Amino acid sequence: MAGGMVIVFDFDRTMIEGDSDNWVVTEMGLTEIFHQLRFTLPWNRLMDRMMTELHSQGRSIQDIEACLKRIMPIDSHIVEAIKSAKSLGCDLKIVSDANQFFIEKILEQHDLLDCFSDIYTNPTSVDEHGKLRILPYHGAASTPPHTCNLCPPNLCKGLVMDHIRASSSPDDQILTRFIYLGDGGGDFCPTLKLRECDCVMPRMNYPLWKRISDNPSLIKADVKEWSNAKELRRILMQLVSTMTKEDS
Secondary structure (H helix, E strand, O other): OOOOEEEEEOOEOOOEOOOHHHHHHHHOOOHHHHHHHOOOOOHHHHHHHHHHHHHHOOOOHHHHHHHHHHHOOOOHHHHHHHHHHHHOOOEEEEEEEEEHHHHHHHHHHOOOHHHEEEEEEEOEEEOOOOOEEEOOOOOOOOOOOOOOOOOOOOOOHHHHHHHHHHOOOHHHHHHOEEEEEEOOHHHHHHHOOOOOOOEEEEEOOOHHHHHHHHOHHHOOOEEOOEOOHHHHHHHHHHHHHHHHHHHO
């Protein structure tokens, strides 16, 4: 069993092939207003503004949920990798700059929500008018702002990684090994938090892969690149097997 292993997944373009925000914008007919506002608001606030636009058009929470479940498949190799790692005793978490509602509805569609012990993402709520609100992870009421210059203002994934590690007992902090899977520039900060005993899996030819390639001396963790869902599953399961044998 891999009880001392934590696997942290990014969501968009890592667990799912596309970007959940962009899919909803496109499929629900928001492309024109999205591009009008694209450079006037930070991304997190822009997506909250898109939810306001949907509400003004009479679109319901149920409409958004149906859109997510209809258009956002998860590759079968990813599903197999998640369920296999869970069955082996790995602790699975998501750290994503998407949002709670989008992620949970997509995972529910594929019977994967219960595989993850924690999802760290931009929180959502439904206001008194029935409008979906998308809030920042950092800077909201429960989580103070951050000052990291590597990350967008609404979410520092590096601080989330610090929190995940600190939430373990001191002995577990020493013994627990991490595998981090991601693709975007926002995944570079948490990559810098990984130790020599950990591993990062950047998606090849995506921003995280490029930043690692440009700054190899800053990376302590083992780097295992991947380019598609089939490779992700193969490499991840090999790592779980190898790490388990090393730890035992």
